[in-house]
Amino acid sequence: MEETIKGSQSLIFKNAPYLISAASVTGSKEAEGPLGKLFDMTSEDDLFGAQTWEEAESTMQKEACVLALGKVHVEPAAVRYLFGGDLLRQGIATSMGVEGLQIPMFGLYGACSTSGEALALAAMSAAAGYGEYMLAVTSSHFGSAEKEFRFPLGYANQRPLSAHWTVTGSGAFLVRSAERAAQDCHVRISGVTVGKIVDYGLKDSQNMGACMAPAAMDTIVRNFEDMGRTEQDYDRIITGDLGYVGQSILFDLVRGKGYDIRERHLDCGMTIFDQQTQDTHAGGSGCGCAAVTLASFVLPKIEKGEWKRVLFVPTGALMSTVSFNEGASVPGIAHGIVLEHC
16 A cells, blocks of 8 residues: 555655646736746736637636646656546636647646645555656636626626635646655655645635635644644745635634644735735635646745745635525535655
8 A cells, every 4th residue: 555544634655756837828927926027928918829718717717737847858648547627617728728639638627725735645546556747737817716706707796805806827747656766856745734624604605715724724733633743843934825814814813723823824826926915915816826826936946945834724715606605504525735856
């Protein structure tokens, strides 16, 4: 057995797979933010030459996958499985985006936590010996998300201060089994904590940070307990897109469990935009938020050894247009990925 079961929700891999390549593709607003110069590809045209927002999102996914593979000179045919997802109905951004690669695919939906879900499954598959290479990819697009979940952009509605700004971006990650990893691979996925659905009964879809914070707390605390660790065992604990509102709630919830992560916490939604100059209110969100921040900002720091061990916890608000219109609550989910320098 390639992995060791830890506690109720976690795995520690005996033969930990390596994250050997990552790529990030973003739109114009993201390029103007604090991480703008770190992205592999940006476009001033948020349509990316396409006719619709959905086609633009598919284009981003395709480009991210091609870039991630090209960095390490791996052909699509060498990839055993692809794990991908997005925010749109039936995952059309992913299915349309990766179709041309002709890689056997698992379509996923974990809302904004999808990058964590994809990385967890890719790592589990590689560690179990199901193939040498696994590809994980996610995306989101401001235009397509607003059209599906909120209002058409032309409506020009006023957004509350608790609202997030959906990131236009796609991140792709190539995972390789330990047996075949080269000596110059410096990031390994040593374990995962798979999240469960946590619902505190909140119904405000314009305050997703509050909806997702309980799930982030649950996964972080479960990771500590399953693996016999504390916040001191991680250089950074990185959530996906709780934003400024959700971060404050997370700190209170975690403190109630006996831990204090304030000195080690980083949130991708607070990192990708400049709140003072970019008018993004609570911060960034969307499947692409955590993915492009991980690919462009977090992984290089682990590769260089600046951070030795990171707990990456993308967060998702599990809602749809149907559930919102029917007055249902917005439950959250978060998946934990342990990334280590080696």
